[in-house]
Amino acid sequence: MSDDLDLFNDPYTSGGGHGEERATTPRRRERVPKRKLVIWSIVGVVVLLIAGGAYYGVTQVLGFGSYDDYSGQGEADVVVEVTDGESTGDIAETLHKADVVASAKAFVKAGEDNSKLRGVQPGFYVMKTKMSGAAAVAAIVNPDARVGELQIRAGSQLDDVKAPDGSIVSGIISKLSKASCAKLNGKDTCVSPDALRNAYEKADLASLGVPDWAVPYAKKAEPKRRLEGLILPDVYDVKPGSDATELWKTVLSKSALHLQAVGMPSVAKDTGFTPYEVLIMASLIEREAITSDFPKVSRVTYNRLAKPMKLGYDSTINYVLDRPEITTKDADRAKGGPYNTYNNFGLTPTPISAPSNEAIDAAVNPAPGKWMFFVKCEKDGTSCFAVTGEEHQRNVDKARANHVY
Structure with missing residues (x-):
C-alpha cells in the first residue's frame, strides 16, 4: 500500500516502507553506548582514586616509596x-x-x-x-x-594512711593528684588533693560515673567518703591537663566497667543484701584477712549480721583513724561514730577500702560454716576461726603466743 504522505513509514527503518528492513536498534538506544561510556569513565576514576588512596596508606605505613619527615627534636x-x-x-x-x-x-x-x-x-x-x-x-x-599512670591496690582507701613506723601510705586521692602531674611547655598540670576532694564532694555522682545502683547510698554518706570503695583495684590512665572532674570521670567510668565485669549488681540478688551492702562487706573482708581466709571471714560476717551481733571489726575503727593496724585500743573502740562496729549493729555506712575481685566473690559466696569469731593467729596473716567464745579465747591466746595479737 502506497503512502505518499508517508504516514505509515517507520521512521526507524533503514530504507522506507518494508517491515523486514526495519533496523534492530531503535534510535533512542543509540544513546546508550555513550551513557555507558560515561558511567564506566566515572567508575574508572573512582577505582583510580581508591587505588591511589590505598597505595598512599600502604606507602605511609608499610614503608614503600618516599615519605615526609621533620628534622630535629621537636617544638611544643x-x-x-x-x-x-x-x-x-x-x-x-x-x-x-x-x-x-x-x-x-x-x-x-x-x-x-x-x-x-x-x-x-x-x-x-x-x-x-x-x-x-x-x-x-x-x-x-x-x-x-x-x-598519668594510676595504680590502685586492693585495700586502698581515699585518704592517706599512717603506717606503724610513721611513714605515710598514699591514698587514692593523693595518687590521683600525682598521676595528674606533667610539665607541658613549662607549666605543671597537677590537680591538688583539695581540688579533687571538692570536685566529688559537691558533684552529681551519676554524672561522675558512679553506677546507678550505688548512687542513692553514696549520696547519703559523709561527703568526703562518698566515693569510698567505688574505685576498684586496677591500673588507670588519666590525661595530665584534665581538670578534677574529668579525672574522676575517667577513673570512675573504668571502675564501673570493672564492677560490671565481676557481676555487679546482679551477683547480689541471692545474698539477701543490696549490691552496695555486698560492696561494703567485700571491703571489710579485704581489710580483715588474707585472701585465703576471705570466704571464712565472709561467713562470720553473715552469721553475725543474722544473729544479730555486732561485727566488732578493728578495721572499721582504724579506717576512721586512717591507720592500718590489726588491733585497736580500748580508747579507740570507746569512741562513737557510724563506723564503730564495736558500738553499732550492722554494716558501716560505706565501704572502707577498695575490694579486690576475690573479696567481692567471697562476699557473694561465703564458705559454709558456723563460725562466729576469728583472729589473726599466725605471722603470715592466717586467721583462726571459732564457733564459741571459749574456743575463740584459745585462739587469742595462741595469737599472743605467736606475737601476732
Missing part, C-alpha cells in the same frame, strides 16, 4: 594516647594526626630496628610536635615519657 609539648591493642602502625598514625611526626612512615621506618617499640604500653605520653621519626621513636620508648 603535646600529650598523646596509646590505646590497648594498637600496633606500631596505629601508633604512627596517632602521632601523625597530632603532628608529632610528618608522616606515619617516618615513625615506622625509624622504629624498624628498635625492639623496645613493641613494648610500648597503653597510656598517655608526652611528646613534641614536629619531631623527626627517629626522635619520636626515642622519646616514646623512654620510660619518662609515660604520664
Whole structure:
C-alpha cells in the first residue's frame, strides 16, 4: 500500500516502507553506548582514586616509596594516647594526626630496628610536635615519657594512711593528684588533693560515673567518703591537663566497667543484701584477712549480721583513724561514730577500702560454716576461726603466743 504522505513509514527503518528492513536498534538506544561510556569513565576514576588512596596508606605505613619527615627534636609539648591493642602502625598514625611526626612512615621506618617499640604500653605520653621519626621513636620508648599512670591496690582507701613506723601510705586521692602531674611547655598540670576532694564532694555522682545502683547510698554518706570503695583495684590512665572532674570521670567510668565485669549488681540478688551492702562487706573482708581466709571471714560476717551481733571489726575503727593496724585500743573502740562496729549493729555506712575481685566473690559466696569469731593467729596473716567464745579465747591466746595479737 502506497503512502505518499508517508504516514505509515517507520521512521526507524533503514530504507522506507518494508517491515523486514526495519533496523534492530531503535534510535533512542543509540544513546546508550555513550551513557555507558560515561558511567564506566566515572567508575574508572573512582577505582583510580581508591587505588591511589590505598597505595598512599600502604606507602605511609608499610614503608614503600618516599615519605615526609621533620628534622630535629621537636617544638611544643603535646600529650598523646596509646590505646590497648594498637600496633606500631596505629601508633604512627596517632602521632601523625597530632603532628608529632610528618608522616606515619617516618615513625615506622625509624622504629624498624628498635625492639623496645613493641613494648610500648597503653597510656598517655608526652611528646613534641614536629619531631623527626627517629626522635619520636626515642622519646616514646623512654620510660619518662609515660604520664598519668594510676595504680590502685586492693585495700586502698581515699585518704592517706599512717603506717606503724610513721611513714605515710598514699591514698587514692593523693595518687590521683600525682598521676595528674606533667610539665607541658613549662607549666605543671597537677590537680591538688583539695581540688579533687571538692570536685566529688559537691558533684552529681551519676554524672561522675558512679553506677546507678550505688548512687542513692553514696549520696547519703559523709561527703568526703562518698566515693569510698567505688574505685576498684586496677591500673588507670588519666590525661595530665584534665581538670578534677574529668579525672574522676575517667577513673570512675573504668571502675564501673570493672564492677560490671565481676557481676555487679546482679551477683547480689541471692545474698539477701543490696549490691552496695555486698560492696561494703567485700571491703571489710579485704581489710580483715588474707585472701585465703576471705570466704571464712565472709561467713562470720553473715552469721553475725543474722544473729544479730555486732561485727566488732578493728578495721572499721582504724579506717576512721586512717591507720592500718590489726588491733585497736580500748580508747579507740570507746569512741562513737557510724563506723564503730564495736558500738553499732550492722554494716558501716560505706565501704572502707577498695575490694579486690576475690573479696567481692567471697562476699557473694561465703564458705559454709558456723563460725562466729576469728583472729589473726599466725605471722603470715592466717586467721583462726571459732564457733564459741571459749574456743575463740584459745585462739587469742595462741595469737599472743605467736606475737601476732
